Amino acid sequence: MDLCPNFDLHALILANGAAFAENEARSILAQLMTVVSHCHKKVVIHRDIKADNVLFDLWNSVKLAYFGSAEMVVGGEAATGIVGTPYYVTPEVLSGWEYREKVDVWSAGVVLYIMLAGFPPFYGETAVEIFDAVLRANIRFPLRVFQSVSPKAKDLLRRMLCKDVYRRFSAEQVLRHPWMTMEE
Numbered sequence: 001m002d003l004c005p006n007f008d009l010h011a012l013i014l015a016n017g018a019a020f021a022e023n024e025a026r027s028i029l030a031q032l033m034t035v036v037s038h039c040h041k042k043v044v045i046h047r048d049i050k051a052d053n054v055l056f057d058l059w060n061s062v063k064l065a066y067f068g069s070a071e072m073v074v075g076g077e078a079a080t081g082i083v084g085t086p087y088y089v090t091p092e093v094l095s096g097w098e099y100r101e102k103v104d105v106w107s108a109g110v111v112l113y114i115m116l117a118g119f120p121p122f123y124g125e126t127a128v129e130i131f132d133a134v135l136r137a138n139i140r141f142p143l144r145v146f147q148s149v150s151p152k153a154k155d156l157l158r159r160m161l162c163k164d165v166y167r168r169f170s171a172e173q174v175l176r177h178p179w180m181t182m183e184e
Helices: 009-016 022-041 102-117 127-136 151-160 171-176
Strands: 054-056 062-064
Touching: 009 054, 009 102, 022 062, 022 102, 022 171, 102 151, 102 171, 151 171
Parallel strands: none
Antiparallel strands: 054 062
């Protein structure tokens, strides 16, 4: 395992005290989604992507940590079981449905939202309230925070945080989205 002595993304968000610039968020998300795409090609679902599990090595390259909840799904199988962290868990997991790799895309979408806004897209004072907000999946872009965020970034968030699993982007689709391919 690589040495990652720098902050994890959660600590970096707290230290930053504000939302990230789009180019910084894009750079982190591109690296994260490259890792996620690689996992999915190897039929591995991480199932607990969150800012705390996004680490930075000595060269500030992104590393995805904690594969303790990961599951291999071969031959079109689906995963089951409620795993993950309240702010990052998907509606299908909370509903007790079978799920596949797109749970990781949802969780990465939550990471992106937090980087751009400074707070999660689905909020509550308790775990139950958070779960209710996730199940509703009503993504909002408060003007006071998102007025300077580009329409392309908001479009990508809508596609990553889409409640309909069949319409939700795959990791590869995220990497090909126009916001991701923009020049810095």
